[in-house]
Amino acid sequence: MYQYTAFDHQFIQLRAQQFRDQLERWQAGKLGEDEFKPLRLQNGWYVQRYAPMLRVAVPYGELSSQQLRVLARVAREYDQPDAALLAEAQATQEKLGDIPLHDGRRIGTKLKYGYGHFTTRTNVQFNWIPLSKAADVMDLLATVNLHGIQTSGNCIRNINSDALAGIAEDEIADPRPFCEILRQWSTLHPEFAFLPRKFKISINGAREDRAALGWYDVGLQLVKNDAGELGFKVRVGGGMGRTPTISPVLREFLPWNQLMNYLEAVIRVYNRYGRRDNSWKARIKILVKAEGQAYIDQVDEEFRQIVEVEGGPHTITQAELDRVTACFQEPALDLRPSDAEAETLALLRTASDEDSEFGRWMHRNVLPHRQPQLRAVVLSFKRLGYAPGDATADQMDAAAELADRFSAGELRVTHEQNLVLPWVRRDQLPALYKAARALGLAKPNIGLLTDMIACPGGDFCSLANARSLPIAEAITERYQDLDELFDLGEIDLHISGCINSCGHHHSGHIGILGVDKDGKEWYQITLGGADGSHLSGPASPGKIIGPSFSAAEVPGVIEALLTTYRALRQQLPDQSQGPKYEHFIDTVRRVGIDPFKAAANAVRLPSTALSA
Amino acid sequence: MKIIAASAHQKGAEGQKIIELPNDADPMALDLAGVTRIDLHFPKFSDGRAFSQARLLRGRLKFTGEIRATGDVLIDQLVQMARCGFDVAVLREGVDRDDAQRQFDRFSAFYQGDVLQPQPHFARAA
Secondary structure: OOOOHHHHHHHHHHHHHHHHHHHHHHHHOOOHHHHHHHHOOOOOOOEOOOOOEEEEOHHHHEEHHHEEEHHHHHHHHHOOOOOOHHHHHHHHHHOOOOEOOOOOOOOOOOOOOEEEEEEEOOOOEOOOHHHHHHHHHHHHOOOOEEOOOOOOOOEEOOOOOOOOOOOOEOOOOOHHHHHHHHHHOOOOOOOOOOOOOOOOEEOOOOOOOOOOHHHHHHHEEEEEEEOOOEEEEEEOOOEEEOOOOOOOOOEEEHHHHHHHHHHHHHHHHHHHHOOOOOHHHHHHHHHHHHOOOOHHHHHHHHHHHHHOOOOOOOOOOOHHHHHHHEEEEOOOOOOOOOHHHHHHHHHHHHHHHHHHHHHHHHHHEEOHHHOEEEEEEEEEOOOOOOOOOOHHHHHHHHHHHHHHOHHHEEEOOOOOOOOEEEEEEEHHHHHHHHHHHHHHOOOOOOOOOOOOOOHHHHHHOOOOOOOHHHHHHHHHHHHHOOOHHHHHHHHEEEEEEOOOOOOOOOOOOOEEEEEEEEOOOEEEEEEEOOOOOOOOOOOOOEEEEEEEEEOOOOHHHHHHHHHHHHHOOEEEEEEEEEEOEOOHHHHHHHOOOOHHHHHHHHHHOOOOHHHO | OEEEEHHHHOOOOOOOOEEEOOOOHHHHHHHOOOEEEEEEEEEOOOOOHHHHHHHHHHHHHOOOEEEEEEEEEHHHHHHHHHHHHHOOOEEOOOOHHHHHHHHHHOOOOOOOOOOOOOOOOOHHOO
């Protein structure tokens, strides 16, 4: 992973020092609330429903075991509400009511503390740290090059990428050096700190789009042209929110060394002409849609002037690309000789015989690697009793330990809110499985229904219209049977507590969106959304299947949708490994949403049941 | 960067050629001949259009006169203003100048190039 230079390290320390200065001026009354707000936001500090929230950046998802241990320490020592605050928050949340399960049990809010939450944009969030300790936390994070720089605010946010960057077997080029070059370029950019709205960039280097490029303000796909030269296919103007938009392609091929010059043009034109009168219309997608070719022409002209008039000072030199690439040191792994293949196979067979779930784990949680003797392993943070993507301090320490033992001390935070161990030797898979299973992190559900994405929702977030976590828990409770989960196959279920779409409901095969009606929690269901991966197909927003459902109805609606899928799905021609069916998303695309809509409507509760 | 109090901010004397440029105007369309000062405006500190205007005036058009930041100007934006080409900022009354100066003393270098130092850090370090 990236080895931080002395300059990088000092920069983050100075940023922590600057934040302390700002915090102290705010505490002393020298900075007003409104003036302090953008400063704390650009350091990752929100003020939420009951307490501040800290969002720590994990640039392009890469995390060292040492960094994860510090995150564990933040959870253990600082993510601790005082008893009165917690009790008050819990009591307030309980008034929102419970969600009944089909077996008569009820799911309500259970506020937790002392944990970190992995987000879809590979950040880590904490929910209970008082602002009075904010500067101490930033100093602690800075010791391991962690920070909250630009994790909020109307600026260029944390850069995202594929969780398998640099290790995938289908990679055209490693995107990580470009992610790091953009991290540096965007960090404290003087001109682009007060854009009309937030600005998110994602980079993918593989043939499969695992970085949701179409959904980003800027999506960059590494490509090679006919001459074999490396460059980027540049998409601009995607986004979720109230106006879900898949970005158009602005450049089919931008030479790699022009990346920053071109983005400077893209963002400068946006900064000058993006709407500022209405925050719902301020994202770049609205400008690109409204102006169309005129926007593209402006960007092209600005790009030309940056290069021709100013000499393109941010042209990436080969020397700089080489330097940054060299900072991504390949870990020194003690690889077994190829003649140990028989031994490895025997180990894997024994593990399979000892535990029937091992095979399922190998199938779901173990991913191919460009190095044949290695695998990438997903630790599942989707398990009963925890919100999706939540990790306690002890679990973070334990995951760090697994990374040290099995993966050269490196982890990746995934878009789906799990952790990946990127450098696991094949012969060590049985030992890793046992260790992960003992920690409750070996649930073989990666890509399946319960590997759902959910935002913190109305239990924490002040923007949310409805809670996400009790809905997630109710569905997780219902689908604990692995045979059933495997039979349902791969399904992206995404839950957002409001239209800001942090839970990416637009891109879920099934999307659940919290909406507010008369102060009560309601949920809109969408079908057929796609993030752009091979399985999901081209990025597109899901379609709404009708008026929203009450919280109590949602688990039944999900079940009805899945039952409908099972009734309508077609068998695939290849039955050599037993019966195989088309995926949920393919059935939805083939038959349309009507049969699903009818099934969902059929399980609406009579209005009397709602008020019960 | 020169910091002046709101009370010391004058519209300019007779004969001085000063442009007060609204933040939605195109600086590239200006006739800069004889212009000694351009006032750029921040209606709210969170409206960052004037950063791009200053950057274009200084970096692209090579304007050498004064570029002054007016309106809702915060201490914590002064460094980025200077890096975009502003050389004077009008702060409201009662702001502690030591607090402002401290911000300039903190970072000795930045990653990306700017109008003060057009080369990015990587190009200078090499």
